[in-house]
Amino acid sequence: MTTPFPKTPEFTGSLYRPARFEGKVYDLEVEGTVPREISGTFFQVAPDPQYPPMLGGDIFFNGDGAIHAFRFNAGSVDFQRRYVMTERLKRQRQEREGLFGIYRNSFTDDARAKGVNSSTANTNVILHNGKLLALKEDSPPYALDPITLETEGLYDFGGQLTSPTFTAHPKFDPQTGAMMCFGYEAKGEASPDIVYYEIDKNGRKTREVWVRAPYAAMIHDFAVTENYVIFPLMPLTADIDRIKAGGNHFEWQPQLEQLFGVLPRDGEGKDLRWFTAPNGFQGHTLNAFDDGKGKIYVDMPVTDGNIFYFFPQADGFVPPPETLSSRMMRWTFDMKAPGNGLTVAPLSDFTCEFPKSDDRYSGQPYRHGFVISMDMQRPYNFEKLGPPPFQFFNMLSHIDVSTQKARHWWADDQTCFQEPVFVPKSPDAPEGVGYVMALANRLLDQTTDLVILDAERMDEGPVATVHLPVRLRMSLHGSWVPSQSAPSDQSFPENA
Structure with missing residues (x-):
């Protein structure tokens, strides 16, 4: 590689400088004690570009997917990291340079x-039906072997997908193991069409419903309850003429309301109902449930403006991040009430994102949520670190959604956290009884640790800190796979 990465915030510093490595480390160093009941694998994926951007600059979300696997067994932790060998990455390795232009805009790509x-x-x-699926919402998944992390290729569930796109945030029925999923821009770039699928635990599609939104917009996450599916449309719209002219795939629309499409699980496209709320930026879904009588509750963080500075509005304006307010909110939809309004109430008084709940209660009434959060009143080493980077969250927090009380753990003046995951102490442990684990980036030290906290006492700090001998780039999302759910044992073979 003869071209260096650009010296921009997206490619420099401890959080965003590309790591670009593959490998494995047996028996990571542990400070404290890893509870022996933790048995399984914590999978995570990071956008980590192999090559500098072809156009000289790029956004974080356009990096090549690199899978992290932390495998837990009898108090020990092994680590493995491997790139998803996408068609895109293979072609760029073949040419030994970046070939793709603006994010999700093929009209700006190299001819090769x-x-x-x-x-x-x-x-x-x-993990679904024995396959590890790496997800990006503009494409079908890539399937990988969950033990070796070897890429098997693009995966359309045996020809059952009828759309070119597939969500990065499927939901799972904790009773049946069925996957609820969707695709937006489902009839091509900038199309307003949405398709909803249900796929059983054996990989068989059991349901497909098509709906049409008022306009094409980003639907990054969604919500599923026992009786309903909720599609939140962000005020980030796609326009095919802008894309063809070489512009951004998405553009913020400050005049648009937030739009929520609510579909009965047993309904058809004609049964979709739209609700609106004032302009804002919906985050990721913590959880959702309904009361069986027509009231639906969806919990997700919401920001009162555009936090994606790389998708500005038409005149280029992006609000300064310090002017934005973000809270965990509860949206209430009343399917028996007339009109298209809804009610919203805060569940937190602090900025938070990347929420996770106990997966065993997905789509059901629940109590416990786990998030990364931000409190800039806590000490931060401005002198040596400069301004906080994008996606800087300096606390791990627990939210009791029934009481709205929270507990926080702040590490020090250089640490920020990545998305947490919840691990039950046992398959039949009560909700919220278990452990929270998350990657901790030490910005000044330029190192990365995996911290493990008791979910019931998060404010007391880690029961174990797993030290990595390498620095990991900021990742996005991941999942916990218990040993009994994996297709084979959780240790990786010598030839992996």
């Missing part, structure tokens, strides 16, 4: 990239 699937497979990673 023509016809190549452009998915980076970098947003989420889940």
Whole structure:
């Protein structure tokens, strides 16, 4: 590689400088004690570009997907990291340079990239029907072997997908193991069409419903309850003429309301109902449930403006981040009430994102939520670190959604956290009884640790800190796979 990465915030510093490595480390160093009941694998994926951007600059979300696997067994932790060998990455390795232009805009790509699937497979990673699926919402998943992390290729569930896109945030029925999922821009770039699927635990599609939104917009996450599916449309819209002219795939629309499409799980496209709320930026879904009588509750962080500075509004304006307010909110939809309004109430008084709940209560009434959060009143080493980077969250927090009380753990003046995951102490442990683990980036030391906290006493700090001998770039999403759910044992073979 003869071209250096640009010296921009997206490619420099401890959090965003590309790591670009693959490998494995047996028996990571542990400070404290890893509870022996933790048995399984914590999978995570990071956008980590192999090559500098072709156009000289790029956004974080356009990096190549690199899978992290932390494998827990009898108090020990092994680590493995491997790139998803996408068609895009293979072509760039072949040419030894970046070939793709603006994020999700094939009209800006090099001619040598023509016809190549452009998915980076970098947003989420889940296990379903024995396959590890690396997800990016502009493409079908990539399937990988969950033990070796070897890429098997693009995966359309045996020809069952009828759309070119697939969500990075599927939901799972904790009773049946079925996957609820969707695709937006489902009839091509900038199309307003949405398709909803249900796929059983054996990989068989059991449901497909098509709906049409008022306009094409980003639907990054969604919500599923026992009886309903909720599609939140962000005021980030796609326009095919802008894309063809070489512009951004998404553009912030400050005049648009937030739009929520609510579909009965047993309904058809004609049964979709739209609700609206004032302009804002929806985050990721913590959880959702309904009361069986027509009231639906969706919990997600919401910001009162555009936090994606790389997708500005038409005149280029992006609000300064310090002017934005973000809280965990509860949206209430009343399917028996007339009109398109809804009610919203805060569940937190602090900025938070990347929420996780106890997966065993997905789509059901629940109590416990786990998030990364921000409190800039806490000490921060401005002198040596400069301004906080994008996606800087300096606390791990627990939210009791029934009491709205919270507990926080702040590490020190240089540490920020990545998305947490919840691990039950046992399959039949009560909700919220278990452990929270998350990657901790030590910005000044330029190191990365995996911290493990008791979920019931998060404010007391880690029961164990797992030290990595390498620095990991900021990741996006991941999942916990207990040993009994994996297709084989959780240790990786010598030839992996």
